[in-house]
Amino acid sequence: MVNFGIGGYHYFCASKVIEMGLKTEGIFLLSDDVLLKFWNLNNLDTKKVWFPTDLILNIKMRPNEVKNWMHWPNINKIIKMWSDFDVVLQKSKNSKEIKYIKNRIENITKVKYCGSDFFYLPSDKFEIGYYFLNKFRKYDVFLELAVPIVLAGIESNKTLQIMNGHYEWGGAPLRFHQMYSKINFFHPFKLSKLKQKETASNYCLYFVNDYINDSFQMFRKIRNNEMFRLYVYVISAICSQNFIYYQREALKIFETQEISSFVKCRCNIILLTYFSVALILQHYRNVTTMFNLNIN
Known part of the structure; x- marks a missing residue:
């Protein structure tokens, strides 16, 4: 899919597909700039989340801290969302919503930033994934922070299915062929x-x-x-x-x-x-x- 701005449309698409109620084992979301050898993904467990890297949260969230990082304002958005979740816990009468927040969010003090151009969500994670993806979009959180945080909350890093590949940053020459035999995806790759x-x-x-x-x-x-x-x-x-x-x-x-x-x-x-x-x-x-x- 084509992505814009903070990438909210990317994970918004996942939410919309879940809304469609399709009878499927899962959904695989893929941006338009990934070269994917999908035929090599047969060995991945369709009952587990797939992601291009681990889901270890490694960036400490500190309110009011200022860092020279273009995405740091998103950290404050997440902190605000966490604070609002506390209000939900006090006022919500929806037992399922309370369970979601307590089990997945309450103890998270760190986040992760990484390439999130594609991921697979199994059907038994649709409901909880839908809830949190919509929350992150409401707070306009950048794609490459929102997706790994949500997935880390619904899948153990021990059972996560990692898709081996390569992210090329900084406008380097398109040399995917030099590592082709060792990877299952390459980013970025535009058909243009x-x-x-x-x-x-x-x-x-x-x-x-x-x-x-x-x-x-x-x-x-x-x-x-x-x-x-x-x-x-x-x-x-x-x-x-x-x-x-x-x-x-x-x-x-x-x-x-x-x-x-x-x-x-x-x-x-x-x-x-x-x-x-x-x-x-x-x-x-x-x-x-x-x-x-x-x-x-």
């Missing part, structure tokens, strides 16, 4: 950077190649001839100029097959990604040389 030939080449050589090979392994496990044909059509769409024909043939197979919801969801993602990449790369005369495919 594919206008740069070197970045586009590395994106295809590493990310798209990895994605295609992983997808092919999934299709092989399905052992369905029609699904294999679907894969071939999609690859053909990428590697040729006749995108529309192969897209149409692939969608015919997709629409006529009895496919499980999991496979259908995965195929949707694959098709959308492949055809998007095909359009991005259509100015390359020989795209196939950029891929190291093994389809034997």
